[in-house]
Amino acid sequence: MLHKKEFLAAFKVSLPIMMGYTVLGFAFGLLVVSFHYPWYLALLMSLFIYAGALQFLSLTFFSSKLGFLDIFITSIFLNIRQSFYGLSVLKKFKNTKTLKHYLIFGLTDETYALLTTLKENPQLKQKYYYFYLTLLNQSYWVMGTLLGTLFGSFIEFNTNGLEFSLTALFVVLSLEQYKANKNVLPFIIGGVASLLAFISVPLNNLLICAIVFALLGMFLFKKGLERNG
Template sequence: MKYEREIKTAFKISIPVMMGYSVLGFAFGLLLVSFDYPWFYAPIMSLFIYAGALQFVAINFFNVKAGLIDIAIASWFVNLRQSFYGLSLLKRFKKAGKLKPYLIFALTDETYALLTTIKDDEQLKKRWYYFFLCAFNQSYWFIGSTLGAIVGTNIDFDTAGLEFSLTALFVVLCIEQYKNLKNKIPFLIGAFTSIIAFILVPTDKMLITSIILSLIVLFLFRARLENNE
């Protein structure tokens, strides 16, 4: 089979994400239909939006009948962190060719964590390996959300607490990244600035504040960090 090695490797690497995305996607589907929206909204959103946290937020947008400008601004803030992720992957995706638009679209927190944690096999065709990894991850979310919506249409569920599964998954991936780091200082800077942001700013602005603070500190100590490497 063409690209068999890339497919097998991508699937193996994506298994931790499968365990989280299938559960959280299922929870999203349940939550969506619990507000009396048609079940097919779930697969459509998971196919064309594919932004876990934003999809949950979108349900609230629908309920309050938010305007397009309000939705656009909120969406920009929720997903602004992806811009910083993308900058660090420019070199990796440089030779992706026609696959590049999808790789950009399908980049999520968990996919980014896998791409930056797992050491690449030099024998792999990188752009296809990246493509299959992203595609597997999206398929888990798509299947989970679709099944959740279908099941939720026929059976009543209490969805309280299910949304925490994505947070738990990201914590596990973060721990794996920490273990693979030779220089722990950037990780500690991120943790410290997150605590500062949590204390000083409202919760809805914590993420962007901690990212900006981390970038400022990393920039100020860039020379020292490079020397430590």
């Protein structure tokens, strides 16, 4: 295998993602076939959309027969958070050359959390390490999706509660962030921003407003973040 050292290092750190993505992909595959859509639709979506929550929401789009404009606007608002944190990895991806396009496509919340938590290993070729980390994470999602569609095609299954795996995964990654940086200020800012958004805006605008409040908090406490970081 090319760049075996980078692959093994990426596989080791991606194991928590595997446990979350496989279950969530499984749930997505089950839901697709439960809506009586063809199994390959779920697989194609996980290969070419790979957007987690948006894939689940897309099933509602299909069943509600929303127009393209409604789907477009909803999708933008759901995933606009990635335009904020994606900027912070441009420096990491600067020398990845042709791999950059896939790294940008495959950048999910969980992959971003790993990229920003882990310290760089000078013994690894970073661009291949990033590539394998991104590829493995997507492969877990695709594998879970395929298993879910196959399982759901033959056996009826209650998917209630499976979506909580994503929340649990975020909790684990947040704890890893804290263990790596020992800085509680970002978590305080995030918690206060979420609370302010919750009490001041409708639920359908909660995510984007929480992100805006968090960004404002980061600018206000920039010196404290830099000093503690």
